[in-house]
Amino acid sequence: MSRMLYKLGGWVARHRIKVICAWIVVLIATIGAAGILKPSFSENMSIPDTPSEKAMKVINKEFPHGPDKGSIRIIFGAKDGEKLTAKSAKEAIENTLKEMNKDDSIDSIASPFLAGTIAKDGTVAYADIKYKSSADDIKDYSIKHVKDSLSIADDDGLQTELSGDIPGAEMEIGGVSEIVGIVLAFVVLAITFGSLLIAGLPILTALIGLGVSIGLTLIGTQVFDIASVSLSLAGMIGLAVGIDYALFIFSKHRQFLGEGIQKNESIARAAGTAGSAVVFAGLTVIVALCGLTVVHIPFMSAMGLTAGLSVLMAVLASITLVPAVLSIAGKRMIPKANKKKEIQSAETNFWGRFVTKNPILLSVFSILILLVISIPSMHLELGLPDAGMKAKDNPERRAYDLLAEGFGEGFNGQLTIVADATSVPENKAEALADAVKEIKDLDHVASVTPAMPNAKGDFAIITVVPTTGPNDKATKDLVQDVRSLADQNGVDLLVTGSTAVNIDISDRLNDAIPIFAVLIVGFAFILLTIVFRSLLVPLVAVAGFILTMTATLGVCVFVLQDGNLIDLFNIPEKGPILAFLPILTIGILFGLAMDYQVFLVSKMREEYVKTKNPVQAIQAGLKHSGPVVTAAGLIMIFVFAGFIFAGEASIKANGLALSFGVLFDAFIVRMTLIPSIMKLMGNAAWYLPKWLDKIIPNVDIEGHHLTKEIQSEIDTEQKHRISM
CATH class of the missing domain: 1.20.1640.10 (Multidrug efflux transporter AcrB transmembrane domain)
Incomplete structure (x- = not known):
């Protein structure tokens, strides 16, 4: 491999403009294609064959409700010392919902005063909006109309928050903090190379490789289920290894230049030696990341593969784009002998x-x-x-806190229980009612809804509100307690919902x-x-x-x-x-x-x-x-x-x-x-052991054999010239 990379590095050094242009074209093409296709991330983190997944399958089969429709929950909070049932607050809420209902894309709005979705102390209430279309098809102007309508309640001094299918909360790919990390990396490179210009080059090549991998990942969302967190994770890893791998080749090239080796030959040797180590290191990282597929968890496999793609692009950029950039940098890469280097x-x-x-x-x-x-x-x-x-200033957090304040911590971690009464020979309704009573007697239960049976009456859905939050250990214990209930009447209880999925x-x-x-x-x-x-x-x-x-x-x-x-x-x-x-x-x-x-x-x-x-x-x-x-x-x-x-x-x-x-x-x-x-x-x-030494292959990671071969060729050529 070292010999092949040596030849590749020399070729790239001689055709640097073509290589750089090729990378730029690929970068523009992938980012452009991703923008045209519009990425579609899947935030589904369920795992096949878990208890919560099985419960969801039962719900979809036994409780058909047609295609999923988009929904938004409007949460209202009262002024200090007041209640939402007061005349002015009630009018403000009703006028707000009336204004929202002017949007033809809305199917229905459940008023808190009719649906009874008001906290016991009257300080918090919520209204659910159901749309005629799916969540992905909700138009931007509909969301804007909802937000604009909230000004009616806001002007009356009420707190208003939104939750549910609200577009625009995508994963952030970059920000100020990431830029600070890059700046600090630039400082390290500047100290290492003693040059501001050279310090920026490894970052530039890493960003180009990262841009291509991000574009390919965005395109991949059209075919595969990829979570948005996968993109940020891939960006984090791809940027870090991209800079590091470029650093290794830059350092080796400068070492060879310091020894008096000609520029293109130095680039070729750096690609054959340090480049060989980079390929080995990159493949090791890729194998480790792709190894995540062995756990048979879909979203983890997607994370590993997308991160592996970013590392692959970093490796390719290091052995092709980096030599081209080094060739353009020319004599600027020659290290200056100084006291600082001696001190280091x-x-x-x-x-x-x-x-x-x-x-x-x-x-x-x-x-x-x-x-x-x-x-x-x-x-x-x-x-x-x-x-x-x-x-705390995040809109989702404000909605979460307002609901918890009015309806208790457990309201944000409700459990959906599927009661299976198919094995009950008769009096299924009575058996389901008994199951509800057993659930009420468990610890950490705030409330339990009556069983809502399907058309046949052999399955029912029960909603449980815990007394504790979704990530509280007591809530997790409650899920296990429900699952372990051995009902004497033969009702099997399956638990799903975000909290149960979390546990599974x-x-x-x-x-x-x-x-x-x-x-x-x-x-x-x-x-x-x-x-x-x-x-x-x-x-x-x-x-x-x-x-x-x-x-x-x-x-x-x-x-x-x-x-x-x-x-x-x-x-x-x-x-x-x-x-x-x-x-x-x-x-x-x-x-x-x-x-x-x-x-x-x-x-x-x-x-x-x-x-x-x-x-x-x-x-x-x-x-x-x-x-x-x-x-x-x-x-x-x-x-x-x-x-x-x-x-x-x-x-x-x-x-x-x-x-x-x-x-x-x-x-x-x-x-x-x-x-x-x-x-x-x-x-x-x-x-x-000698027997093991004979079995295992010889692997030259840093191209030491290549260096010896090149030196041997040089010595042979010199002897030949002398003899002539």
Whole structure:
């Protein structure tokens, strides 16, 4: 592969304009096509064959209600010290609804005074609007008409909020916080290269690759069910790895230029050496992300595949677009020899000497600090974010809080129960009534509606309002209690609704985590054994990755679930850990951890083969690859940290997990713990049984064999010239 990338890099350097134009054309075409087709995201996070999904199938079969119609809920809040039943407030609400009803697309409006949807204290009420068309077909002018009509109630001093099928609440793809992350990444690159112009080039190539992947993902929403969170996640990962991969090739090119190698030859060598490592690293990340499909959860598979696509585009941009940009940059890429560079080199040597002189201290310290940080992960609770976890000024949060204030916390987490009385021989209505009584007697139940039977009378729907919120542990216990009811009359109870779906998703993902983790750890061990031709180095690397994951989850629980430092990270409310965060973080961090492991230890392996000196090998690895891995780690942290301050709770959680995960893995595990333990193991670190050495293939990750071949060709040519 190194030879092929070497030839590719040389060709791109000679045809730089064509390559850059091709990328720009592809970028414009994909973004343009996506805009014309209009993306259609699917926010369905249900999982096949879960109890809640089975209940929904029964409802759709036994309670046919025709095509789904769009609906909007209008929530009214009274003035301080007043009630909505007062004459002025009632008139304001009725006039508001009357004005709304002038829209011909509205099928019906249920007035709170007729439907009885007024809180007991009279301070909160809601009215449900039903449209003649589906939610996707509600016109913008209809939504505007509803919002404009609210001014009647607003002018009377009432609080008005909207919930339901309201267009315009799409996932945000970028924002100020993400720009800050890019700016900080630019600063790291500027310090690394000592040039503002060069610092911007890796970001530019990463953004172009990311733009193509986003365009393809948006087009893919026309064919596949892709959640909007997948796009933001793919953007986060694609941007980070795109900058990092470009950094590796830029650094290698500058190294070759500093050795006096001609520009195009230097680009070709950088593509063949660092480019080879980038392809390997990228494929590792892609395999880890695509591995999410093994858990057989549709929305998780979509997340993994879209994120994998963004990494693939980052790799392609790195081995094609980056060489073209390097060719245009020309002599500007030649490093300037100065004292600052000498100081940086000395600092790198200092860290190598420090690690090899204090291996026990650093090993113990690294393990202890990661274990201490991991402690909160012992009480990890999974869930899905709801409107109550959004910022207090968010419209959905205001609607959520107003309903909770008037009707109780559990109103936002109602349970829909399907009572199956098909096995009851007679008196089905009586059996269903008894089931309702049993549900009322359970703990944490605020209210239960009478059973609403279907036409045959053998199925019924029961609505339960808990006393606690949708993500409260008591509500989850209530769902389990309802499901575990063993009715003596033979009525089977199936529970669905957002809260029940939340529980089922969390349980399924909990079950999938060990399976996915074992596959990832096993894959990592085999992969590293082949790359480093060692048993103990891969074992230590895998153990370090496990510590990275437990510490990362510990931080997430400490901040997101327990609510510590949430103001610092601009997190509105504490709550359960995002259900798919652990398994997603395992996949992403595994790929990144292997990147750093390969870039650091492959040089150690090369040096050890030459010298058979384990200490010298460790120091050479830290000196050669340490600065690049340090810069790459900082870039990853800054880019991921920028997403902590995004508006969406799920993106915040992933940004927090990935930024701390990279911090732990790059600087504590790879740069400190792994070299320290390797120093303690000495020559044993590189032990590999002879029989195994004969079986496993030789893999040249960083193109060292290519460098030797090129040098050999140069030497042969020089000898030939001398002989002539």
